[in-house]
Amino acid sequence: MLGIPLIGDYIHKVVKPQSVSDSVDYLNYYCTSLLLALAALAISAKQYFGSPIQCWVPMEFRGGWEKYTEDYCFIQNSYYVPFDEQIPDELSERRDQLSYYRWVPIVLALQALCFFAPNYFWEMLYKQTAIRPRAIVNDAEKCMNLQGDRRDSEVRSLAEYIADTVAIFSPQHKRHKKDIHGSGKSATLLYLCTKALYVANIIIQLWMMNHFLGGHYLYWGYETMMDVASGKVWQESPIFPRVIMCDFEVRRLGNIQRHTVQCVIMMNMINEKLYLFLWFWLLFVLICTVLNFVYTSFVLLTPCARTRLVLWNISKQEMKRHGLSSNDCEKFVHYFLHTDGVLLLKFIREHVGDRISRDIVIRLLGIYNKQNLSNDSDERSPSFCSDEKQPLNREKPMIDYLRNFPLHKSGIYPPRMYPTPAQMPAIQKPYESSAPPLEDYLDGTTSTLPISAMARVRAAQIESPAENPYGAHSSRHSSPTEV
Numbered sequence: 001m002l003g004i005p006l007i008g009d010y011i012h013k014v015v016k017p018q019s020v021s022d023s024v025d026y027l028n029y030y031c032t033s034l035l036l037a038l039a040a041l042a043i044s045a046k047q048y049f050g051s052p053i054q055c056w057v058p059m060e061f062r063g064g065w066e067k068y069t070e071d072y073c074f075i076q077n078s079y080y081v082p083f084d085e086q087i088p089d090e091l092s093e094r095r096d097q098l099s100y101y102r103w104v105p106i107v108l109a110l111q112a113l114c115f116f117a118p119n120y121f122w123e124m125l126y127k128q129t130a131i132r133p134r135a136i137v138n139d140a141e142k143c144m145n146l147q148g149d150r151r152d153s154e155v156r157s158l159a160e161y162i163a164d165t166v167a168i169f170s171p172q173h174k175r176h177k178k179d180i181h182g183s184g185k186s187a188t189l190l191y192l193c194t195k196a197l198y199v200a201n202i203i204i205q206l207w208m209m210n211h212f213l214g215g216h217y218l219y220w221g222y223e224t225m226m227d228v229a230s231g232k233v234w235q236e237s238p239i240f241p242r243v244i245m246c247d248f249e250v251r252r253l254g255n256i257q258r259h260t261v262q263c264v265i266m267m268n269m270i271n272e273k274l275y276l277f278l279w280f281w282l283l284f285v286l287i288c289t290v291l292n293f294v295y296t297s298f299v300l301l302t303p304c305a306r307t308r309l310v311l312w313n314i315s316k317q318e319m320k321r322h323g324l325s326s327n328d329c330e331k332f333v334h335y336f337l338h339t340d341g342v343l344l345l346k347f348i349r350e351h352v353g354d355r356i357s358r359d360i361v362i363r364l365l366g367i368y369n370k371q372n373l374s375n376d377s378d379e380r381s382p383s384f385c386s387d388e389k390q391p392l393n394r395e396k397p398m399i400d401y402l403r404n405f406p407l408h409k410s411g412i413y414p415p416r417m418y419p420t421p422a423q424m425p426a427i428q429k430p431y432e433s434s435a436p437p438l439e440d441y442l443d444g445t446t447s448t449l450p451i452s453a454m455a456r457v458r459a460a461q462i463e464s465p466a467e468n469p470y471g472a473h474s475s476r477h478s479s480p481t482e483v
Contacts, residue, residue: 018119019137019351020126024292027285028198029119033112035281039274040108046267047105055246055263073246073263075102080241087245087260098244100212104271107212111205118197122190129187130168131340133347136161140352140360155356159363166341184338188300191343195293202286213239213275221279240272241265299346306342307333313358314365322369332368 021029046052053074057066077097081087100107126133136158143154169184210217216239224237243264250257299305310333311319319329333342349357 018123018134019141020122020133020347021119022292022296022346022350024288025119025195025198027288028201029116032281032285033115036108036112036115036278040105040112043108043267043270043274044105046270047102052101052267053263053265055261057261058259069246069248069259069261070263072248073244073261076246076248078244078246078263080238080244082238083243098241100214101265101268101271103212104267114201114205118194118201121197122194125190126187129190129340131165131187131344133187133344136165136344137347137351140348140356143356144352155359156363159360159367162341162344162360163336163364163367165344166337169338169340170335184340187340188343192293192297192300195289195296198289199286199293202282202289206282206286209275209278217275217279221276221283224276237272240268240275242268300339300343303330303334306339310337310342310345310361313354314361318362319365322365324365324369328369328372329365332365336368336371337364 018025018029051070053070055066055070055073057069061069077099079097139154139158139161143151143158146154166184206218213220220237220239227235243262245260246263247258247260250259299309307330311329319325324332337345345357345361348360
């Protein structure tokens with residue numbers, strides 16, 4: 001008995017409220033687990049440190065015989081026979097064996113562990129996701145005790161941290177992963193799996209308890225309460241009989257003597273009330289867990305419900321102040337926060353309150369609006385490094401600055417605009433100079449000199465500058481001495 005308070009302190013340290021769960025999760029992993037653990041401790045104290053059974057033994061049983069009989073009947077199977085029935089003569093007909101009461105504390109302790117197991121599963125796996133809900137919720141709780149500029153500064157820093165956290169889910173982020181971890185739904189799916197485990201755990205435990213108590217427990221609580229409501233006397237239940245029969249054998253001088261004794265199990269009176277309460281408690285927890293699982297799945301997996309969850313306490317004036325429309329708000333929830341970000345804000349709202357969560361959402365809206373403005377300015381600015389070809393403006397007359405360049409092989413410039421040397425007319429050269437005159441290479445349609453002809457003219461000018469009438473040192477511009 002002295003060790004029970006220490007065990008209780010240990011259980012309270014292990015099974016403690018978590019900041020990454022809601023009230024129904026708390027009802028499962030904390031309240032129910034603690035209730036079952038305390039019940040297991042109380043019954044084990046009565047069973048192992050008290051007198052769980054007392055038997056009516058014959059007069060010849062003296063000394064340690066009575067203690068031996070009680071211990072034997074407690075650890076061996078016993079059976080129940082109503083007082084209005086005869087005890088069967090054949091041992092094989094005494095089939096209503098009762099052995100569960102010895103295992104009640106152990107079974108209750110295992111049930112407590114089973115209720116805590118889904119929360120342990122969630123606590124271990126959510127740390128592998130991109131978000132850190134526990135640290136963020138703890139920081140949000142610290143903001144509740146702050147005021148003024150310091151509070152605004154902490155809220156702004158927390159909102160920026162959340163924005164950096166959910167930014168990894170964007171496809172443009174350098175750390176984005178094209179798997180379930182980068183989809184922005186990994187923590188949400190794990191959380192919904194945890195809630196599904198809670199539902200499955202309660203259903204399996206109800207089935208196991210029915211099998212453990214002999215197959216008559218499934219509707220026992222309902223039938224008992226209906227009998228009490230109708231005014232019937234609370235009769236002794238065959239599931240938890242208080243008076244049982246026990247057969248045991250004693251060897252005396254080589255002879256085996258069989259004895260049948262009647263025993264009273266006072267512990268069954270406690271077990272009856274306990275399991276009646278557990279029947280209604282588990283039914284209540286099952287209904288709450290199923291409804292909560294359906295509601296949470298709908299809120300986190302439905303786009304319109306996610307938007308309402310995040311923006312339910314944000315006024316339209318606040319949205320207009322940030323220049324956001326309803327369509328922008330939907331994009332903010334679906335493409336900026338993603339599903340895991342909505343789950344994070346849900347935890348903050350449930351554990352910290354509406355005021356802090358509203359301030360954080362407003363800060364996140366401001367961050368989202370700034371990102372949109374920066375993206376729009378990047379789209380409107382000219383891209384000088386872009387590989388895309390800009391369309392030509394055909395409305396204004398195009399000035400051809402490249403007419404003196406030869407024809408390109410790609411056919412960008414139409415061949416009809418620039419005649420090839422083969423298409424040029426052959427003109428008799430009347431000059432003796434090796435450099436042809438400029439008019440020889442001019443046709444009647446254009447005044448453009450091909451680049452090849454210009455090169456030949458320049459070469460001729462260099463070779464014989466005196467004979468070139470168009471050169472810089474022509475005879476028309478010679479010095480007076482030469483004239």
